[in-house]
Amino acid sequence: MRSQKTDNADYNRVGHLLRTGFIKELDEVFDTGIRKAILQDMKMSYKTLGRRLDDPGTFKVKEIIIIADRLKVERTAILQLVFQAADGMRKKGKKL
Numbered sequence: 001m002r003s004q005k006t007d008n009a010d011y012n013r014v015g016h017l018l019r020t021g022f023i024k025e026l027d028e029v030f031d032t033g034i035r036k037a038i039l040q041d042m043k044m045s046y047k048t049l050g051r052r053l054d055d056p057g058t059f060k061v062k063e064i065i066i067i068a069d070r071l072k073v074e075r076t077a078i079l080q081l082v083f084q085a086a087d088g089m090r091k092k093g094k095k096l
Contacts, residue, residue: 007037015071026081027053029067042066056085 014032017023023032030038030049039049042063052059059082068075 026085
């Protein structure tokens with residue numbers, strides 16, 4: 001089991017990567033080793049997160065707030081990634 005201290009360090013690292021522009025896509029946020037911790041914080045299953053990433057328009061506002069707060073980034077930064085992912089799906093012809 002991971003410690004709270006480890007989770008905080010991971011969140012800080014990912015938040016820094018997002019703020020400095022190294023993370024540019026929504027999927028990348030969850031590919032950084034924080035997936036398990038963020039799922040616990042959101043009380044969400046892997047399956048539900050997979051559905052959200054497959055259809056970013058289904059993210060709930062409270063989920064976006066939790067992600068942004070844990071990463072210590074502006075909420076609009078996460079919202080922008082969600083919009084970008086949804087636009088990408090639309091351009092690929094996937095139904096939103």
